[in-house]
Amino acid sequence: MxxxxxxxxxxxxxxxxxxxxxxxxxxxxxPKGILTQSAEAGEKAHRFNATIGMAYEDGKPMMLDALREALPTLSPEEAVAYAPxxxxxxxxxxxxxxxxxxxxxxxxxxxxxxxxxxxxxxxxxxxxxxxxxxxxxxxxxxxxxxxxxxxxxxxxxxxxxxxxxxxxxxxxxxxxxxxxxxxxxxxxxxxxxxxxxxxxxxxxxxxxxxxxxxxxxxxxxxxxxxxxxxxxxxxxxxxxxxxxxxxxxxxxxxxxxxxxxxxxxxxxxxxxxxxxxxxxxxxxxxxxxxxxxxxxxxxxxxxxxxxxxxxxxxxxxxxxxxxYPGYENQKTRYRKVLEGRYRAMMDYFSKRELPSCLEPLPFNSGYFMSFLCKGISAEALRVELLEKSSIGTISMQDKYLRVAFSSLEEEHIPEFLDIVVASAEKLAKKA
Ligand SMILES: Cc1ncc(COP(=O)(O)O)c(C=O)c1O
Known part of the structure; x- marks a missing residue:
């Protein structure tokens, strides 16, 4: 060793x-090899520094013009240099x-x-x-x-x-x-x-x-x-x-x-x-x-x-x-948007009686919720939603259907859930 x-x-x-x-x-x-020696040179090699595997011009890392244009607020050290x-x-x-x-x-x-x-x-x-x-x-x-x-x-x-x-x-x-x-x-x-x-x-x-x-x-x-x-x-x-x-x-x-x-x-x-x-x-x-x-x-x-x-x-x-000064405020705003989508899901579940084949599992946070599919295949439901209604969801273990409510607009959530419910009911009738 x-x-x-x-x-x-x-x-x-x-x-x-x-x-x-x-x-x-x-x-x-x-290892203490190249990186440590480069770090030492960074502090002491003021005349010539020939340690770093990057290309320099006029004391700065070379940076393509296209990148300078795309990243005008970043220095070459920030934009293209190796990070430690x-x-x-x-x-x-x-x-x-x-x-x-x-x-x-x-x-x-x-x-x-x-x-x-x-x-x-x-x-x-x-x-x-x-x-x-x-x-x-x-x-x-x-x-x-x-x-x-x-x-x-x-x-x-x-x-x-x-x-x-x-x-x-x-x-x-x-x-x-x-x-x-x-x-x-x-x-x-x-x-x-x-x-x-x-x-x-x-x-x-x-x-x-x-x-x-x-x-x-x-x-x-x-x-x-x-x-x-x-x-x-x-x-x-x-x-x-x-x-x-x-x-x-x-x-x-x-x-x-x-x-x-x-x-x-x-x-x-x-x-x-x-x-x-x-x-x-x-x-x-x-x-x-x-x-x-x-x-x-x-x-x-x-x-x-x-x-x-x-x-x-x-x-x-x-x-x-x-x-950035507005960082926390913007995060709060985005968080509220996601919370609105969560509330729209909860609101639907509180008002609508779901078919017995579709049980929403507990959820209170994050990006997702999952349905437990009972007596129907979650994969069949996923394919049905995709093929017949152009709706994308994820099936897991053929038992669970995962919905990323984070990526649905709040106003589309009732329509989305109506289609999930109708499609599940259709499969349950066939089963
Ligand atoms: C629970 C969990 N952990 C880790 C990750 C991976 O995150 P990253 O994209 O930063 O690798 C994900 C991404 O979906 C996730 O859901």
Missing amino acids: NQLAEELNAILAGSTAGRLLSDLGKHMYF TGGVMALRKEWKTAMSRKNPSLAGKSFSLPVVVPGLTAAVSYISDLFIDPGDEVVIPDMHWPNYRLIVEERKCAKGVTFPIFSLGGYNVKGLEAALHGTKGSKAVCLLNFPNNPTGYSLTLKEADAIIALLVALADGGRDVLVIADDAYFGLQYQEGLLRESIFARLADAHERILAVKADGPTKEDYVWGFRTGFITFAGKGLSEAAQDALVKKTLGIIRSSVSSSSGLAQHLLLKALL
Whole structure:
């Protein structure tokens, strides 16, 4: 093993994070080679700097005129230069400050500097690289973003252990507990996502308390617990009494044996889907700053050995957006538009009796809601909607029909739902 990896492992030795590392995670380190020498030269090589693999003219990175015209407010350094492996430092600091503001429970708690990765998919995938070995079990609700399967089961050769997400009209806390208890070994790993894709469900405050309590009890029992919080749809809650902050904030100092890792980013929150920017952040009770930094360095190794660094252009644009005077107001306005679409859906369901073949599952947040299709095939319904009415939806497991109400105009929602209902009734009659 490389000596730098051994040094990081020594810092993490004896900690929950150290025990949770996968084989790949143990081997990871951030090389001191080209990047460190370039950084040193950046500070001291004032005469000639021949370290950087970029092309310079008159002291600036070369930039095509077409790009200068398209990006008139950005300097060449912002627009076309490489970003550091861990991301633009000013953006990382700003995101960390914003995280504290958006998650009141983080007040006074220690957590790492977020590391920039190319989107939340990469965040979940890289966290899995660091902590999940082939054969490990990862607890995930049965209704989840399907890419988790590709990452956990196919890429990491681990096993996804599912539990029914709902019980008695709310989150199935007992199911999560039983699934975690049913996993073997010293590690217990779960991947939680609120607001959830595909259900659009966020925890109530009571459910959140119950989940924290069960995770703490698991840790008290001697397991090392890894909780991955996928906060892709952060902040889009539309009802009272819901957990509006990340469960990561509650877990950041919950127990010495709990490591919380947050995957978040601007993709959905800041309406920049194609930016490919996300963040990974670590926290845990007793996770020293040196240990946080060791985890960050291991993450840099994962990035350096896969994509090397994330888009600098997107990071500089995002930083400008975060610092823009009207940023919060515009986000509030967009959030209200999505909330209006949510209310239009709820309004329809409160006024219309739905056929028994179509049951809307609980939803209170996010971009989506799902119908449970009973006695009819969700895939047949999807095809019917597409072929006969030119309406696009997503079928999952042939049981669920997912609707992204986020992308429907509020005034079109009754008409859209009328057609979904009529099409489901038609299929039910044939069945
Ligand atoms: C729950 C969840 N996590 C992660 C992602 C991926 O986000 P990104 O586009 O930033 O990779 C998505 C995207 O749909 C998602 O729904």
